Amino acid sequence: MQVSVENVGGLGRKLTVRIPAARLDDTVRNRVLEMGRNARIKGFRPGKVPTKVIEQRFGAQIRGEALSELIGSTFQEAVSSEKLRPAVQPSIATSGKPENGEIEYTATFEVMPEFGPIDVSGLEIVRQVASVEEPDVDQMIETLRLQRRNWTPVERAAQKDDMVLFELSAQAGDFRYPESGADRVGTIIGSNALPAMLEDVLVGHKADEAFEADLDFPADFRVAGLAGKNAHVAITVVRVQEPSLPALDDTFIAAFGVSEGGVAKFREDVRANLERELSAALAARLKAVTVEKLVDAHADLELPQGVIENEARDMARRAAGEGKPPLAHEPFLASARRRVAGGFLLAELARQNDIRIDSRRVAEMLQTIASTYEEPDQLIELYTRDPQLMSGLQSRVLEDQVVDWVAANAKVSEHSLSFNDVMRPGG
Structure with missing residues (x-):
C-alpha cells in the first residue's frame, strides 16, 4: 500500500492511497465462492451454483461491498501510519477500477487541531x-399538592388563585378578535398563563356576569392583531371555581x-x-x-x-x-x-x-x-x-x-x- 498526504489549507488533508488490485480481486473471489456454497437459486442444488451464475447475478454487489470495506480498513491503516487524527468522516473519491495493477482512492478530511500541552492550573x-x-422540602410538597388540587364552582366573585372560564372578544381599530363571536378562554388568576392585565380584570366578577374594558395588550401577545395595541374588550364570565388542596395523608x-x-x-x-x-x-x-x-x-x-x-x-x-x-x-x-x-x-x-x-x-x-x-x-x-x-x-x-x-x-x-x-x- 502506498500513501501520500497533501495539506489542503488549515486542517484539511487529502490522502491518496494506492492498494494492489489483487487484494480486492482475492476478496471478491473468496466471497463469490462462499456465496456459491450457500446460495439458494432456483434451478440449482444447494452448494452447486456455478461461479459464473453468482458473478452474473451478484458480482457488482459483491465487488462494491468488498471495495467499500477495503477502503475503510486501508484508510485506518493509512491515517495510523501517517499519524493523522481525522476530526470527521472522510469524503472518498475513486473509480474503483484498477490501473497498472493498483486501485487508487483519495480521502479528503479535516484533522484534529494541534493542542499542545493544556495547562489548567491558571484557570x-x-x-x-x-x-x-x-423549607425546600415543604415548598415541593406544597407544589405537589397544588398539582393535585380539586376545583369547586362558586357563586362569589373571582379572586386570586381561582380558575375562571370566560368568553372574550376584542376590537383594536379595524381588527376584531375573533372575526365573529367570542373566544372561550380559561386561566388561573395569578398564574400568568395569560397577560396580567387580562387576569387582573377578571377579579371581582361572578359567573354569568358580562363587562367591558379597554386593555393594553403586550407586544408579545399571541394574537398578532392585538399585540402591542390598546383594544376594547368584551368579557362574559362563564364559571368561577375555587381550589381545594388534598390533605397530606396516607391517601395522598x-x-x-x-x-x-x-x-x-x-x-x-x-x-x-x-x-x-x-x-x-x-x-x-x-x-x-x-x-x-x-x-x-x-x-x-x-x-x-x-x-x-x-x-x-x-x-x-x-x-x-x-x-x-x-x-x-x-x-x-x-x-x-x-x-x-x-x-x-x-x-x-x-x-x-x-x-x-x-x-x-x-x-x-x-x-x-x-x-x-x-x-x-x-x-x-x-x-x-x-x-x-x-x-x-x-x-x-x-x-x-x-x-x-x-x-x-x-x-x-x-x-x-x-x-x-x-x-x-x-x-
Missing part, C-alpha cells in the same frame, strides 16, 4: 454550592408510591429527589463555567470548519423544532464554534491525562436517568441494547470526569446559593 473557576433545606402520599413510613418517609423521598435534581443542576453549572473558561483560554485554537458547520446546522434544526424546516445555520456559527471548541478541549484533556471512562459512574448516571421513568428497567434495557445510546451516555460521563479533573487542578472558589436560586430557569 479561575467559581463552583456554585447549595443544599436542600427543610400513596399516589407517589409510599405505602409505608407515612409522611416521614414521603419527606425523605421528596428530599432525595430534590438532592438528585440539585446535584445534576450544580454539575451542569460547573461544566458550563469550566468549558467557558477553557474556550476563552484557547480563543485562537484552529478548529475544523466542517465540524463547526455541521454543529451549526444541528443547532438550527433543533431551534426550528421537530418536523419543521431548519433555520439558516449562519447565525448559529459563533455558538457552534464554542461548542465544538469545548468538546474538543475536554476530549483532549482526557487524552493527555489518560482519563478513562468510569464504568461505575456510567451505571450510576443510567440509574439516575432511569429513576425518572415509570418503567426504569425498560429504559436501562434500551440503553444496554443500543450501542449509540450507550456511547452517548459514556461520552457525557467522560466529560463530567474531565470537568471534575479540571476543578481539582484549577483555581476554584465557591459561591453559595439557595436551592431556588440554582433551580430557577435562567438563573
Whole structure:
C-alpha cells in the first residue's frame, strides 16, 4: 500500500492511497465462492451454483461491498501510519477500477487541531454550592399538592388563585378578535398563563356576569392583531371555581408510591429527589463555567470548519423544532464554534491525562436517568441494547470526569446559593 498526504489549507488533508488490485480481486473471489456454497437459486442444488451464475447475478454487489470495506480498513491503516487524527468522516473519491495493477482512492478530511500541552492550573473557576433545606422540602410538597388540587364552582366573585372560564372578544381599530363571536378562554388568576392585565380584570366578577374594558395588550401577545395595541374588550364570565388542596395523608402520599413510613418517609423521598435534581443542576453549572473558561483560554485554537458547520446546522434544526424546516445555520456559527471548541478541549484533556471512562459512574448516571421513568428497567434495557445510546451516555460521563479533573487542578472558589436560586430557569 502506498500513501501520500497533501495539506489542503488549515486542517484539511487529502490522502491518496494506492492498494494492489489483487487484494480486492482475492476478496471478491473468496466471497463469490462462499456465496456459491450457500446460495439458494432456483434451478440449482444447494452448494452447486456455478461461479459464473453468482458473478452474473451478484458480482457488482459483491465487488462494491468488498471495495467499500477495503477502503475503510486501508484508510485506518493509512491515517495510523501517517499519524493523522481525522476530526470527521472522510469524503472518498475513486473509480474503483484498477490501473497498472493498483486501485487508487483519495480521502479528503479535516484533522484534529494541534493542542499542545493544556495547562489548567491558571484557570479561575467559581463552583456554585447549595443544599436542600427543610423549607425546600415543604415548598415541593406544597407544589405537589397544588398539582393535585380539586376545583369547586362558586357563586362569589373571582379572586386570586381561582380558575375562571370566560368568553372574550376584542376590537383594536379595524381588527376584531375573533372575526365573529367570542373566544372561550380559561386561566388561573395569578398564574400568568395569560397577560396580567387580562387576569387582573377578571377579579371581582361572578359567573354569568358580562363587562367591558379597554386593555393594553403586550407586544408579545399571541394574537398578532392585538399585540402591542390598546383594544376594547368584551368579557362574559362563564364559571368561577375555587381550589381545594388534598390533605397530606396516607391517601395522598400513596399516589407517589409510599405505602409505608407515612409522611416521614414521603419527606425523605421528596428530599432525595430534590438532592438528585440539585446535584445534576450544580454539575451542569460547573461544566458550563469550566468549558467557558477553557474556550476563552484557547480563543485562537484552529478548529475544523466542517465540524463547526455541521454543529451549526444541528443547532438550527433543533431551534426550528421537530418536523419543521431548519433555520439558516449562519447565525448559529459563533455558538457552534464554542461548542465544538469545548468538546474538543475536554476530549483532549482526557487524552493527555489518560482519563478513562468510569464504568461505575456510567451505571450510576443510567440509574439516575432511569429513576425518572415509570418503567426504569425498560429504559436501562434500551440503553444496554443500543450501542449509540450507550456511547452517548459514556461520552457525557467522560466529560463530567474531565470537568471534575479540571476543578481539582484549577483555581476554584465557591459561591453559595439557595436551592431556588440554582433551580430557577435562567438563573
